[in-house]
Amino acid sequence: MASSDGLCASQPALFAQRRITPDERRELGILADNKLFWRDHYAWLKDRGYLLRPRYSPNWIASWKEGGCKSDDDIEPAFPFLADATRISDGLLVLIKKCEPDPSDIPVFHEDQIFRRFSSELLASDAKNRCIRMVEILSVPDDPKLALIVMPFHYGWHLVPFSTIGEAVEFISEIFEGVDFMHKSQVWHGDLKSNNILMDASPLFVEPVNPRFRTRLRHPVSYHLIDFDLSGVHDPSKGPPRNIPGYGGTRGVPEFNKKDKLCDPFAVDVYCLGNVVRRHFTEGEGRLFTKEQRGFEFMSGLVNAMVNEDPVKRPKIDEVAEERLQQGLLPQLEMFWCDHYSWLEESGYKLRPRYSPDRVAHGKPGGIARGDDVSPAFSVIADTTRTTDDSLVLIKKCEPIVEASVLNEPQVFRRFSSDPLASKPKNHCVPLIEILPVPDDPKLFLIVTWSPSPRLGKLAYNFMHNNHIWHGYGYRVFHYLAETLRRDIKFNNILMDASPLLVDQVHPWRPSRTRDLARAARFRNRLEHPVKYYLIDFDLSGVHDPSTGLPLMVPGYGGTRGVPESQNKDEDCDPFAVDVFCLGNLVRRYFTEGDKQADLRFPWKKKRGFQFMEGLVADMTKEDPSKRANMDTVARRFSEIKAG
Numbered sequence: 280m281a282s283s284d285g286l287c288a289s290q291p292a293l294f295a296q297r298r299i300t301p302d303e304r305r306e307l308g309i310l311a312d313n314k315l316f317w318r319d320h321y322a323w324l325k326d327r328g329y330l331l332r333p334r335y336s337p338n339w340i341a342s343w344k345e346g347g348c349k350s351d352d353d354i355e356p357a358f359p360f361l362a363d364a365t366r367i368s369d370g371l372l373v374l375i376k377k378c379e380p381d382p383s384d385i386p387v388f389h390e391d392q393i394f395r396r397f398s399s400e401l402l403a404s405d406a407k408n409r410c411i412r413m414v415e416i417l418s419v420p421d422d423p424k425l426a427l428i429v430m431p432f433h434y435g436w437h438l439v440p441f442s443t444i445g446e447a448v449e450f451i452s453e454i455f456e457g458v459d460f461m462h463k464s465q466v467w468h469g470d471l472k473s474n475n476i477l478m479d480a481s482p483l484f485v486e487p488v489n490p491r492f493r494t495r496l497r498h499p500v501s502y503h504l505i506d507f508d509l510s511g512v513h514d515p516s517k518g519p520p521r522n523i524p525g526y527g528g529t530r531g532v533p534e535f536n537k538k539d540k541l542c543d544p545f546a547v548d549v550y551c552l553g554n555v556v557r558r559h560f561t562e563g564e565g566r567l568f569t570k571e572q573r574g575f576e577f578m579s580g581l582v583n584a585m586v587n588e589d590p591v592k593r594p595k596i597d598e599v600a601e602e603r604l605q606q607g608l609l610p611q612l613e614m615f616w617c618d619h620y621s622w623l624e625e626s627g628y629k630l631r632p633r634y635s636p637d638r639v640a641h642g643k644p645g646g647i648a649r650g651d652d653v654s655p656a657f658s659v660i661a662d663t664t665r666t667t668d669d670s671l672v673l674i675k676k677c678e679p680i681v682e683a684s685v686l687n688e689p690q691v692f693r694r695f696s697s698d699p700l701a702s703k704p705k706n707h708c709v710p711l712i713e714i715l716p717v718p719d720d721p722k723l724f725l726i727v728t729w730s731p732s733p734r735l736g737k738l739a740y741n742f743m744h745n746n747h748i749w750h751g752y753g754y755r756v757f758h759y760l761a762e763t764l765r766r767d768i769k770f771n772n773i774l775m776d777a778s779p780l781l782v783d784q785v786h787p788w789r790p791s792r793t794r795d796l797a798r799a800a801r802f803r804n805r806l807e808h809p810v811k812y813y814l815i816d817f818d819l820s821g822v823h824d825p826s827t828g829l830p831l832m833v834p835g836y837g838g839t840r841g842v843p844e845s846q847n848k849d850e851d852c853d854p855f856a857v858d859v860f861c862l863g864n865l866v867r868r869y870f871t872e873g874d875k876q877a878d879l880r881f882p883w884k885k886k887r888g889f890q891f892m893e894g895l896v897a898d899m900t901k902e903d904p905s906k907r908a909n910m911d912t913v914a915r916r917f918s919e920i921k922a923g
Contacts, residue, residue, distance in 0.1 A: 310334070313359035316377065320419070327417060329364040329373065329429065363432055366414070372432040373414055378508060379424055391416050391426045393466065393507035402464065409457025411477065411503040433477035436502055437559075439492045444575070445654045446495040451556060451578075453502045458552055459600040461504070467520070467544040469509030470527035471551035473559065477503050511544060520545055529554055533588045546590035549599065553585025613654065615676060616661045619717070626715060628663040628674065628727065650795040653788050662730060662787040665712075671730045671787065672712060676723060677818060689714045689724050691817035709774065709813040728815075729776070730787060772816045773865075779808040821854060830855055843902045856904035859913065863899025871896050891920055 310318055317335040324331060333339055334355075356362060360377040378390045396402065397410035411430050419425040441447040454476060461468055468475075482498035509527055513520040521541040524534045529551040534542035560575045561582050587593045616623075616634040623630060632638055632651045655661060659676045677688045694700065696711035709728045717723040777790070782801035784794045793800050823830040831851035842860055844852035871893050873885035895916055898908045908916070 311359070314355070317362045323420065324364065324375070325367070328367050329375065330367055331362055331364045335362065371414075373429050374432045376428045376430070378426055378428060389426075390508045390510070391428060393510045394428055394430075396464070396466070397461075405460065407456050407460040409453055409460065409502060409504050410507075411505050430505075431479070433503060433505075434480045435474065436476050436478040437473075438478065438480055439483055439495070442494045443654070445652075447560065447575070449495070449499075450502055451560070454504070454552065454555075455596070455600050457502070457504050458548060459596045462545055462548070462596045465513045465515065467511055467513070467522075467548050468504065468507070468551075469511060469522075469544060469548070470506055470529075471504075471548055471555065472528045473555050475504065475506045476555070477505055479503065513545075519543065522547075527551065534590060543590055545596070546593050549585050549593050549596055550590070552596070553582050553593075557582050557586060613658050615658075622718065623663065623674070623725075624666070627666050628672065629666055630661055630663045634661070648795060650786055653786065653796070655788055673728050673730045673787075675726045675728070676717075677726055688818045688820070689726060691820045692726055692728070707812055707814050708817075709815050772814065774813050774815055776811050776813065777802075779803065779810050780805065823855075829853065832857075844904060853904055855909070856907050859899050859907050859910060860904070863896050866892065867896045867900060895920070
C-alpha cells in the first residue's frame with residue numbers, strides 16, 4: 280500500500296530520510312509528488328469511464344522491476360497536470376487536464392468556461408472554430424476548486440514532416456483562421472506558441488502502433504488550438520481591450536518589456552502567431568534547431584507586419600486572414616498567373632481554377648477540388664489546357680538573358696522547333712507550341728510547350744531511357760552543327776511523354792496519382808508501350824560560333840553539384856565538356872552508383888545490372904575536362920556496348 284508521499288512501506292528507510300532524485304524515483308518506480316493526484320483518483324476516474332495507464336494504479340509495480348523490459352508504464356506526460364487515458368466505452372484515447380480557477384480580478388475566463396464556450400453547439404458547428412473540443416468536464420469530488428477537462432488526444436503539428444509547401448500553407452491557413460475565429464468571438468488566447476497547436480493525426484497513421492505515416496496531401500488532417508488557461512474575454516462595451524502584460528510562453532513580445540502598462544491582448548496574439556511562423560518557416564531559430572524553409576518567402580512581408588515592435592502597426596487577425604486566406608495563401612510568385620488568367624483564356628489556354636480571380640481555396644465552402652489546388656513545382660511554370668483540343672500543355676514565364684554567347688530561351692526553343700532540326704528523329708528537345716509576348720510587360724515571354732510527364736525520377740527504370748538521353752546529346756547537330764550548349768543538364772530537366780503508359784490521366788504535379796488525387800494512378804510498362812524523352816529548360820543554354828575559336832564560358836552555372844570546373848571561377852571553361860560531366864554525373868548518381876544525399880527521405884540507390892556502363896560513365900566524369908569523352912564518342916561507345 281502506498282503512503283501519502285508516494286513511498287511504499289517496503290522501500291528502504293534511507294529514502295524517507297532524504298530527498299529522492301528523479302533518476303532514483305524512475306529506477307525504483309516511484310511516482311513524483313506532483314503525479315500522486317492521478318494515483319489517488321485512479322479508481323474514481325475509472326468509475327467515471329476513463330482508464331488511466333497502469334503507472335497510476337494504486338497497485339502498480341513497474342514493469343522493469345519484475346524482470347521485464349520497460350514498457351508503456353515508463354512513459355510520463357510532459358506536464359504533471361496532464362494524463363492520457365482511454366475512454367472505456369469505445370476505446371477513444373483522451374487527454375485529461377487538471378485546472379484550477381484563476382483567483383485574480385483580471386478579465387480572464389476560467390479555462391473550463393473557455394472550453395464550454397467553444398464546444399457549445401452554436402460555435403462547435405462552425406468550420407472555422409479550431410479550438411479543441413472538450414469531451415466533458417469533471418468536477419473533482421474531494422476538491423471543489425478543481426476541474427478535470429477531458430478532450431481528444433492529439434499530437435504536435437510537426438509529428439510528421441510536411442512533404443510539400445502546400446501542406447504547410449494549409450496548416451498556417453487553419454491556424455490563422457482559428458485565431459481569427461477566437462478574436463471575432465471577443466476571446467484572446469493569451470499563449471499562442473508552437474506546442475499549443477495540435478494536430479488530429481489519425482488520418483496519417485498506417486496502423487495505431489506503426490511508426491510509418493501517410494502524407495497530409497492524400498490524407499488531410501485538422502489542427503487545433505489548446506491551453507486556454509491564460510485566455511480572456513473582452514466586453515466591447517467597456518472600451519478597448521486591455522490586459523496586464525507578461526503572460527504566456529513566447530519570449531520577446533515587445534509589450535512584456537513594459538510591465539507597468541496595460542496592453543492589447545489581441546495584438547499580443549497576433550505577434551505570437553506571427554512568431555510561430557517566423558521561427559518555423561520564414562526565418563528559423565537556432566535554439567529550436569529549426570531552419571529557414573525554402574519556398575516561404577511569399578509570407579515574409581505578412582509575418583514581418585505581424586511581429587512589428589509597435590502593436591498599433593500590427594494587422595488585426597482578420598486582416599491577416601483576409602490578406603491570404605481568401606486566396607488560400609497563394610504564394611506571391613504565383614500571383615502572375617492569377618493576374619493573367621483572363622488574358623490567357625482569351626489566348627486559348629485555360630489555367631486550373633487555382634488561378635481564377637474568383638477562386639475559393641480547397642477546403643472552404645464552395646472551394647475548388649483538391650486536385651485543382653495543387654501548387655506547381657516552380658512558380659514560373661503553370662499547367663494549362665489548350666481550349667481548342669483540351670490537350671494539356673505547360674507555360675513557362677521567362678525573361679531574356681543579356682549575356683554574350685547565351686541565347687535567350689525563346690531563341691533556343693525556336694531553333695530546335697523549326698526545320699531542319701525539328702524533323703530530325705534524334706532531336707529530343709521538347710517541342711514548342713508558341714511564344715506569347717506578355718502585353719503588360721514587354722520584357723516577359725510565355726513559352727508554351729507540350730506537357731511531357733512524369734519527371735524522369737518517377738518512372739525511370741528502363742534500359743531504353745539511357746539510349747534516348749545519349750542520342751539527344753550525342754547527336755552531331757546539337758554540339759557541332761547547331762553548336763548549342765545546354766549548361767544545365769540535371770535530373771529534373773529530363774522529362775518523358777508518358778501518354779503511352781497512362782491507364783489513368785495523372786495529375787501534372789503529382790504524377791503517381793490520378794488527376795483528382797483520389798487514388799494511385801495505373802501505368803502500362805515501357806517494354807510494350809515505348810515512350811519518348813525530352814530535354815527542357817534552356818534558360819542557361821548558349822550558342823557557339825566555331826569561327827570564333829574554342830568554346831569558352833564562365834564556370835559555375837547550372838544545378839549540378841561537384842562540377843570540377845566550378846572550383847576555379849577565374850578561368851573560362853569548355854561548356855560542352857561541362858555538359859558531358861553533368862550527364863555522366865546524372866547516370867552515375869541515378870544508376871551506376873546511387874546518391875544517398877539526392878533525397879534524404881528517398882535516397883537514390885545503385886541499380887543492379889548497370890555495371891557495363893561504369894567505364895563509360897567514369898570517362899564522362901573525369902576531373903580533367905580535356906580527358907573526358909565528347910558526346911560523339913559517348914554515343915558511339917554506347918551503341919557499341921548495346922550491340923556487343
